[in-house]
Amino acid sequence: MTTPTVDPTRIRAHVERLGALHPPVDLAAADYTLRDARAVRARFAGPLEYMARVEMEVERNVLELAVLLPGVSETDRLFYADVWGPQEEHHGVLLDTLGQHLGMAPAEPDLDGVPPRIRVLGALAHIPAVHEVIRLLYYLTGAATERSAMLAYQAMSDGLAAMGEDAVKTTVVDAIKVQEPGHFAFYRMSALELVQSGALAPWQLHLARLLRSKTFGLVGAKTRAQRTQFGSVLVELGIDQELERNVRDIVRVETQLLGAADQGLAVPGYALAAFRDAAALYRESAVAGVGRELVAA
Ligand SMILES: [Fe+2]
Numbered sequence: 001m002t003t004p005t006v007d008p009t010r011i012r013a014h015v016e017r018l019g020a021l022h023p024p025v026d027l028a029a030a031d032y033t034l035r036d037a038r039a040v041r042a043r044f045a046g047p048l049e050y051m052a053r054v055e056m057e058v059e060r061n062v063l064e065l066a067v068l069l070p071g072v073s074e075t076d077r078l079f080y081a082d083v084w085g086p087q088e089e090h091h092g093v094l095l096d097t098l099g100q101h102l103g104m105a106p107a108e109p110d111l112d113g114v115p116p117r118i119r120v121l122g123a124l125a126h127i128p129a130v131h132e133v134i135r136l137l138y139y140l141t142g143a144a145t146e147r148s149a150m151l152a153y154q155a156m157s158d159g160l161a162a163m164g165e166d167a168v169k170t171t172v173v174d175a176i177k178v179q180e181p182g183h184f185a186f187y188r189m190s191a192l193e194l195v196q197s198g199a200l201a202p203w204q205l206h207l208a209r210l211l212r213s214k215t216f217g218l219v220g221a222k223t224r225a226q227r228t229q230f231g232s233v234l235v236e237l238g239i240d241q242e243l244e245r246n247v248r249d250i251v252r253v254e255t256q257l258l259g260a261a262d263q264g265l266a267v268p269g270y271a272l273a274a275f276r277d278a279a280a281l282y283r284e285s286a287v288a289g290v291g292r293e294l295v296a297a
């Protein structure tokens with residue numbers, strides 16, 4: 001994989017361009033006309049429930065970021081507060097509304113303030129050397145999350161097209177899908193720039209690697225039930241069919257920057273294990289049984 005050289009000016013220009021080209025999706029432009037709501041629900045209820053919740057939780061994520069990165073740069077702030085946050089909020093509303101048109105209950109995002117774990121990290125982040133380590137972890141988490149979202153929306157778009165559900169495919173899923181690559185590019189460029197600039201000493205990179213391997217988590221999937229729900233995204237959207245290749249793609253930025261590639265690893269073991277665990281939890285769950293029955297009915 002070629003590594004472009006990135007500087008802060010280029011990242012800033014990228015964020016400004018994203019803000020100008022991609023205002024939050026116009027909610028009034030969504031067309032929820034469905035040919036067969038029951039079939040769409042049977043196929044996509046699990047992924048929709050997870051994705052609506054996680055997209056809506058950005059409201060809390062923005063608050064967490066302000067605590068996590070007290071020395072945030074103006075470019076980072078512009079991205080998460082003025083560009084990314086408002087876009088993701090509308091993604092959440094669109095998916096939640098689609099779910100309700102399918103007869104699903106409204107999403108239940110966890111918007112309860114900033115958890116103690118984040119406050120502890122935020123206190124440590126006042127130490128500049130630690131701040132930069134946390135900043136790198138934020139970019140790596142963001143890159144993996146956005147890349148996962150790109151795969152999930154692509155699979156959902158293809159599935160809806162195959163079912164002839166053109167209205168929601170085009171005005172809901174594709175309208176969201178087109179905004180995710182710009183988010184991924186921001187995190188990827190920011191992580192590259194931070195490492196390439198030499199701002200991190202070897203011990204800081206080592207600490208980042210250690211923390212990432214110990215704390216790697218699937219976004220919005222802290223509890224067993226939430227991990228099972230994440231598993232439904234992997235299984236129902238077919239991402240688990242080539243899981244290793246997809247996880248390699250999802251975590252490529254950190255594989256490259258944290259040196260796993262130097263050790264001959266195509267994909268860090270901690271990442272593959274987390275995805276495998278979620279897919280297995282879902283397959284074992286009763287939800288999968290119910291889903292299969294609905295599909296077979
Ligand atoms: Fe999104």
Ligand SMILES: [Fe+2]
Nearest residue numbers: 146149180183
């Ligand atoms: Fe996104």
